[in-house]
Amino acid sequence: MIQLSICLPTRNRQKYCIETIRALAQSEVTNFEVIVGDNSDDASVLSGFFSDDFQDPRFRLIGPEDRVLPMVDNWERLVGETKGRWLCVIGDDDYIDPKLVLLLKYYERIYPKAESISWARMNFSWPDNRPDPGLSVIPVAHDTYLAVKSIVQDQLYRWSQGNKRPSVGFGIYHGAVRKSLMERIKRKYGGRYFEHPVVDYESSCKIIREAKMLVHCQRPFSVLGACAASNSAGTKSRKTMAERVKAFKAEAEGKVDMDDPVFPFPISDPGASICASIASTTSWFCRTYGIDLTGFPENFARAAMDELSGTVIEEDFMLKKAYFERGFDAWEGGKWRDCFQPAPFWGNRSTNEMCGVLKNYLYVREDVTPSQTPAEFYRFAEATIMPIEHVTSGARTFSR
Template sequence: MYLTICIPTRNRQRYCIEAIKAIAESDETDFEVIVADNSDDASILGDYFRTEVNDSRFRLLPPTDTVMPMVDNWERTIPEVRGRWISMIGDDDHMDPSVLQVIRRYEREQPELEVVAWGRMNYNWPDNRTITTLAAVPMGHATHVPDKKIVRDQLYRWSQREKRPIGGLGIYHGAVRRSLMERIKRKYSNRYFENPTVDFDNICKAVHEAKAMVFCQRPFSVLGACAASNSASTQSFEAMQKLVDEFYRELGSHERIEDEDFPFSPRLPGLAIITSIASATWWFCRKYGVDNEGFQENFAHSAVHECLSSRTVEEYRIKVEGFRQGFAAFEGGKWSSHFNPPAEFFPSTAQNELCGVHKNTMYIRESGLEKITTPAEFYHFAEAFVMPVRHLVSARQAFAA
C-alpha cells in the first residue's frame, strides 16, 4: 500500500459521507482511507459503512466509549495505517488520490524525501456563506525544494511577519512518510501528535526532522469549510466562541493551548486561529529546545496584520484590545511597544467582493456556483484551470530551489 488518507470526524457525518463518496470515485488502487469516527452517534457512519461502502480501500474506526480530544482521534489512526505515505484531511474536505502518482515521481528523484506538500483549493459549503465568500484555486504547477533554513525561520521565528507562518509541510493536506512519523513518535513524548493544535504540532516536528521536503504548486486537495467547521468561525465571533468552548470541554488532560508564559489564549475574541498556531509553535520551541530568537517581535508585527484583516471597525477594535491584553502580560510587557496597530481603521469595502486572478491564485465568487455543492464537485470544476496530473507525472523538469 502506497498512500493512506486519514479522515478524523466528529458529528459531521453528512459531510464525511460526501468526502468518502468522492474519494471512492477514484480509479487509483494503491491507496486506502481510514475514517476515525469520534461522533456521539456511532450508528450513522456505522450503518453507512455496513450498507453502502463495498470497497476494500475504506475502513472505519468506530467511536470509543467516551468522546476523545481531537488530538487522540488523530493519534489512533496512525497505528492502523498500511501505507508508505500518510495524509490527513478534514471531514468536510476533499483530496485527489492521484497525488500518489506525483509523490512516486518525487520519491524516485529524491530517495530521502519524507514530506510532500501541495497547493490547496479553498471552498465554502453552501451552508457557510453568511457573508460574501470566494473560492480559491492556486494556478501554479512548479515543483520546489524548500530551503530548510528559510522554512524553519518562517515557522519557528515567524520571520515573514504575516498573519500565519508557513504551513502545509506536514501531514494535514500534505503527505508524510510513515517512517518519519515513527521517528517523530520515538523522539517526541512517545506520541505521533501531542499539541491540541494538531496540524501545526505535526508541521513543527516534520520540518525539524525531515531529511528532504518537496512542494508542488499544483493543488490536489480542497480545504472545505462547512457551517460547523473551525474555518466557518472566522465569519462570526459567536460561532468562534462556541467552537472554542466546545474544544476546551473535550480537551481533557492534554497540553493546554496557551502556556503560562504565553498568555495569548484562543479564548480571546476573534483570535482563536492565530493564537492557537502561535501557541503551538512557541510551545514546541520551548519544550524541545528549538531556537526561535526573534519570534516575539515578529509575532507582534503578525498580530497587526491579523487586526488589519478585520471586516468591520468593531472587529478591529476587539482584536486590538485582545492582543494588547496579551502583550501586556507577555514577558512583563517587553514586546508591547512592537504591537502598533493604527489608531484608525478603515475596512476594505471590496473584501471578498472582487474575483479574478491575484498572485497566481484564481478567486471565484461562490454566489455564482449554485450547481456546485461539495468540495469534490468544486475540485473537478477547477481541474479545468490547472495542470493535468499526467503532465506533472511525465514532466522531466528540474526541481526549483
C-alpha cells in the same frame, strides 16, 4: 502495496463525511486506503452507512470509543492504523485527489530522500456556509521546489515573515509524510505522533524539524472545505466561536493547556484569533524542545498587526486589539509591548469579490460555479490546471 493512507477524522459531521467518502470512492486509483475515525456521539450513522450502503475494500471505519476523544487522540489512533508508505490527514468536509499517488511515486524516483511533500490547496465554502458569496481560489501553477529547511523553520518557529499565518505548508494535514518519518517522530517525541491540541501546526513543527528533504508542488491536489459546522465558519461569529472553544478545551482536558501562562494569549479570551492559537502552539513546541526563539516576539507582534489590518468590522478590530494589548502587557513583563503598534482601523469594508487571475491564482465567485461539494469544485478546477499525468512526466513543454 498501499502507496497512500488518507486519514479522515470526523466528529458529529456525518453528512459531510459521507459526501467526502463517496467522492474519494469514485477514484479508479487502487493503491490508496482511507481510514475513517468516527469520534461522533452517535456511532450508528457511519456504521450503518458502511454496513448497508457502502462496500469498498479501500476504506476502513474505526468507530467511537467509550468516551469522546480529544482531536489529537483521534488523529493519533488513525495514524497508528495506517499501512501506506505515505500518510495524509484531511478534514471530513475536505477533498483530496487520490491521483496524488502518481506525484508521490514520481518524487520518490527523483528525490529519494524526500520525506514531506506539500502542494497548493484550493479553498471552498459549502453552500450552507455562504452568508455572502465570497471567492474560491484555484492555484494554476505547477512547478516543483525543494525547500530550504532553515528558511521554513525560521518561518514557522520564529514567524520571520511577520504574517498572520506562517506560510509553511509542510505537515501531515493536507500534506504527505513518509510513514517511516512519522515512526521516527513517535520514537523521539515521547512515544506519540501528536501531543498538542492544535494538532496540525504541532505536527508541522515536528515534520519540518525532522524531515530529510521537503518538496513542494505548486499544482493543487486537495481542497480545504468549510461547512457551516467547521471551525473556520465559527470564526465568523464570536458567540459560535466561544462555544466551540469551550467545547474544544473541555475535550482536550489533560492535554497541553492552550491558556498558556508563559505565552499569555489565551484562546478562551473573546478577542482570541487563529493567529494567536498558532503562535501559542509553535511557542510551546520550541520551548518544550529547546529551539531558539530569537526574533519570535518581534515577529509575532508584526503578525498580530497583520491580523488587525485584515479585520474589516470595527467592533472585531477593537476586541482583537485589546486582546493583543493585554497579552503584550503581560508577556515577560511587557518587554515586547512597544513592538505592537497597530495602525488605526480604517473603516468597515468588504473584501474584493472580483473574479480573475492574479499571480498564479484564479479567483472565482462562489455563486458562479455549480459546485455543491469540494470534490465537485476540484473537478471544475481541473479544467484550469495542469493534468497530473503531465506534471509527473517530467516534460517541460506541452501541446494539445
